[in-house]
Amino acid sequence: MKSILKTFYIFCTLILLLGCYGKEGLLLNNTKTIVTLDKGEERSDCDTLVFTCIDYRFAFANQEFINKKLGIEGNYDHISIPGSIYNLVDPSTRDIVFSKINKFVNFHLIKRIIIIGHRDCGGYGGSSEFGSEIAEYVYLTTDLKKAKQILIEKYPILEIDLYLETLTKEGVQFEKVK
Numbered sequence: 001m002k003s004i005l006k007t008f009y010i011f012c013t014l015i016l017l018l019g020c021y022g023k024e025g026l027l028l029n030n031t032k033t034i035v036t037l038d039k040g041e042e043r044s045d046c047d048t049l050v051f052t053c054i055d056y057r058f059a060f061a062n063q064e065f066i067n068k069k070l071g072i073e074g075n076y077d078h079i080s081i082p083g084s085i086y087n088l089v090d091p092s093t094r095d096i097v098f099s100k101i102n103k104f105v106n107f108h109l110i111k112r113i114i115i116i117g118h119r120d121c122g123g124y125g126g127s128s129e130f131g132s133e134i135a136e137y138v139y140l141t142t143d144l145k146k147a148k149q150i151l152i153e154k155y156p157i158l159e160i161d162l163y164l165e166t167l168t169k170e171g172v173q174f175e176k177v178k
Contacts (some may be wrong), residue, residue, distance in 0.1 A: 083123020
């Protein structure tokens with residue numbers, strides 16, 4: 001079952017990454033349309049790379065958090081992969097993740113990476129796999145720290161920030177992990 005999930009994650013990753021190239025025109029109802037760019041979006045570098053899971057429950061909150069709370073709107077690249085941190089700490093999928101991170105770091109002159117992991121992640125089998133909220137928290141924060149260490153070994157000059165998000169009744173809560 002795990003090999004099927006890994007294959008699925010790899011497939012989804014490739015589909016997402018291949019589908020994200022090219023801002024100049026989008027095919028919409030078999031009609032070409034142009035999306036105008038804000039001034040400054042033509043530049044080829046940005047400061048930050050944000051790495052998240054694709055989970056739809058967190059997508060809007062992630063964008064709000066990144067743009068408004070972190071204040072980096074228009075100055076970041078975004079990689080969204082199913083299972084995010086799971087795929088970075090797992091040696092069998094790490095190379096695929098690094099192949100994408102390398103491109104952004106080298107091409108866009110990244111200085112900082114932000115990793116946002118979340119509770120109830122399907123890459124880990126969901127919250128029920130952990131037995132308790134505390135066990136899940138400890139496991140996910142440990143994996144976030146492992147991901148940071150892996151990135152520091154590869155890119156020692158980059159700043160790495162970690163966040164864990166939780167879906168609550170009030171919305172999505174972001175916690176900085178140190």
